[in-house]
Amino acid sequence: MDQSIPSPCFVLDEARLRHNLKTLKTVQDQSGARIILALKGFALPAAFPIIRQYLPGTTASSLNEARLGYECFGGEVHLCAPVYLPDEIEPLLDRASHITFNSMTQWQRYKELFLRRQPGCSAAIRINPEHSEVQTDLYNPAIPGSRLGVPADELTEGLPEGIEGLHVHALCECDADALERLIAAVEQKFGHLLKQAKWLNLGGGHLIGREGYDTVLLIRLVKRLRDIYGLEIILEPGAGVAWDTGVLVATVEDRIERRGTRTLMLNVSFAAHMPDCLEMPYKPTVQGARDPHPGETGWRLGGMTCLAGDYLGDYVFERDPAIGDRIVLEDMMHYTMVKTTMFNGVAHPSIGIWHENGTFETVRRFGYDDYLHRIG
Ligand SMILES: Cc1ncc(COP(=O)(O)O)c(C=O)c1O
Structure with a gap:
């Protein structure tokens, strides 16, 4: 390690980051999915000009992250937060291209405001397939009674009016085989909604940057969803972008x-x-x-x-x-500087x-x- 580097110091390796980004770009090109950066996992504005060459946007879980994505990264700004605050919803909608609501009550609370302000932003509901791939409870959004996402029995009547997308995030540092099982659970419980939706966000937890990640399977899974349901597919990894960089x-x-x-x-x-x-x-x-x-x-x-x-x-x-x-x-790099x-x-x-x-x-x-x- 070069002695001119100060200590202590977080040091991003541009070559390693580009290596991951090239893999992500190949997945996008070959599958037709859009891959956006989850700012909660990696948020370094000085690296955004590099990342922007490969990825079309960011996903934010707060107004601060939304501003960072909008002002410093550009492109699409997706939002997926467990709760939106009344004094933040308008500034959020000013910046968002896509917004995901975590519960039906959150959607009902802001529906009128959202519909009044359309177009420019597309809304989704976060679903919870109650399917666990993550062993550590702290990182498992599918634990019993989870506050994250709407289970199938609360969405029996079809896609709510004004909602165009679905969002599912239930993975953490997973390979594509876990995604395959997650998709099977989503199809089993929410298949009727997949047919009505325009887009599906498959969340984060895809460790695409890790050596040995099965990108061939990932590409096949995305293409299948696009073919069967005509869905736009979005992936929003954080760790998978900055893994080992x-x-x-x-x-x-x-x-x-x-x-x-x-x-x-x-x-x-x-x-x-x-x-x-x-x-x-x-x-x-x-x-x-x-x-x-x-x-x-x-x-x-x-x-x-x-x-x-x-x-x-x-x-x-x-x-x-x-x-x-x-x-x-x-x-x-991932989940260090942001925490x-x-x-x-x-x-x-x-x-x-x-x-x-x-x-x-x-x-x-x-x-x-x-x-x-x-x-x-
Ligand atoms: C909704 C959502 N999307 C994306 C991510 C990014 O996940 P990861 O960094 O594991 O890819 C998270 C992480 O918690 C999340 O909660």
Whole structure:
């Protein structure tokens, strides 16, 4: 890793991003689906000019994201939020090309306003096929009693007047075989509505950027839906766009060895900068390190906040890291920068792009003003 890159720093690798985007473009070209970027998963305006060369738009889950998509990305702006607020619905409709309502009561509440303002925006209902492909409840929209999407027994009378689309999001980091099963569940429970709808948004959770993802099956599934029902198909991945497209560079600031436990104290935090590591939980790959063999002790990576659980481990390094050494955590683009906090007031990592031409661009450094302006 180039020493001119500041530490800590999130570093997007342009070449790796373009690699994923080329795969997404091929899927679009060969299937006829439109693939838009879910801003909740990856929102880096400095990368939008690159992404815009391949994808026609974004999907937003709040007014802030809708503005970001509209003002900084361009193209189609889709909306899919669990609830729309009365003082935000007009500014949302000003920007949206597509809006998905999460419940029939939300649709009834804003229907008149929506119909008065048409055309320019197409509305959908989010459906819940009550079909689970995701093991972790925290990420499974199909858990019993889920607040996300309308189940089939609430939509027995056909597509509500004014609604043109359907939206289903029930996957998380899945391959195309999970989508095949999801589509079967949707057809079984909502087949009558598919015949009436103009478009179907298949949500996110398609890990198209991951090596080995079955794009051939995905293309076949999309083409089939288009052929049978005459539907426009939209996919809105976040993780699938930015999967494995960059790293978080950190530095060892201290080494603590206590009662057989060895910890490398880093200038980053799992709680504040990589919360999914603790929430999901998962253990990121670290360059030059591996999992310990049975009976072997490695190093814990210690986060810099005072939260007792702000650490991850263990890792065995090719060479024991010293104070001042750099630690590079892999695959740190999706659901990291969008989720960071300034908990403990800890410094936020800089953001940079490693360009294809071998130059490094610092996009943003953070300081006290950023901390202060969040709270006062
Ligand atoms: C409605 C909706 N669409 C798209 C996404 C993006 O999912 P992913 O980043 O897993 O592709 C999510 C993620 O939670 C979502 O809730």
